[in-house]
Amino acid sequence: MKRLLGCALLLVATTVSAETKTAVFAGGCFWCIEADFEKLPGVIAVESGYTGGTLRNPTYQQVSVGGTGHAEAVRVSYDAEQVSYAKLLDYFWRHIDPTVKDQQFCDVGSQYRSAVFYQNKAEQASALASKQALQSRFANIYTEIVAASTFYPAETYHQDYYRKNPLRYQYYRYRCGRDERVKAVWGTR
Template identity: 45%
Template sequence: MRTEEILPEIYNLILAKGTREGERTQLMLAKDALEQAENPYEAMEKLKVAFRPLALRHNLTPDVMDFYLKMTGESVDTALYDFTKHKSEAAFQERTIFAGGCFWCMVEPFEAKKGIVSVLSGYTGGQIADPTYDQVSSGLTGHVEAVEIIFDTRVISYRELVDLYWQITDPTDALGQFQDRGSQYRPIIFVQTNQQQLAEQTKHEEAIKYKQPIVTEIRPATVFYPAENYHQAFYKKQPKRYKAMKRARQQLLTYQTWKRRLGL
């Protein structure tokens, strides 16, 4: 990466509201070094070293993580998500929102189905407007990580979507989902008015299958805030990491489903 390519990205990260102060400090040091015509390679190596401990623990903020992966050449896909494509304009299209743990693992199961127009990762159900990932992950805003789905009712029904939701979540776990712990990962179905009755019906059907109580909430849909670019289509951007997470989630789902159906 040339200095003229690096500086605009660093400036944007410094100004971004989601960047943490510690990250911003390191970015400003790198910016000053580059502007003073120091060796760009040396300046970027120092920045990599500063970010590496947090990156290895997946604890950089999303946009900074994108930049780190770009610096190290590890990023599979850093293309910006086109948010303008996530819109329903036709009478035969509907929206619905599902929360069921980390949204990284909630996109691909739905997006793989025919009739899905768009799946967007984001935050909903909380008390503040336009939250950042850091704010939601604190568990203090009331939001949950969720996916908003636009689907073609001529091809796939709401019933098919909600049936899939029950298959990929643990409806007896109110404290999170699988390896994802915290209030921001609790299972909730957010419904449009015309979806309420069917969602309630499927919840009753699921209750028969379990000896433990079903804790998945059903609520009216509220404002849905898109998550940062880093989180969109994560399974495409980082397929190896996603496959490992998906495998672990499926193993826990199988174990917990049988355990709770047996009342253990």
């Protein structure tokens, strides 16, 4: 009984000591960027949604045609003791094409722009520094570094789309040329 109680206390202490933070990124189709981030150790959860615009409670139908100011984005919950914000930024950059404006792969329009939505001064400084570090590699970087605004979760059918609809997802990702373009921009990872 004492051993069981000790194990339970250890589990609670470990859980409480984990520092969970969130970060918000836009990298084109949220199905793809969600799937990419969920592979990164230290990431606890990734939620697809919309942010960066002014329309309250937007829907996919509204955002996907443009005009709302929102971008398809993801909110990444992560264990800051396992993965740093700087590592998330590096991972983000290497899963997008920062050299195009208002587009990612086959998806065109400001709703598919790439962006880092910082939540505080430290994140802003890290994001700007990471972008500046890439300036020597790329002539133009169009990824926005902007203050976070309200994040609206996408509809349920968009969450974990790559798991719920693996064949459709893989077909979309292939036809969109995402992996091929990322490899062309960044080389092998």
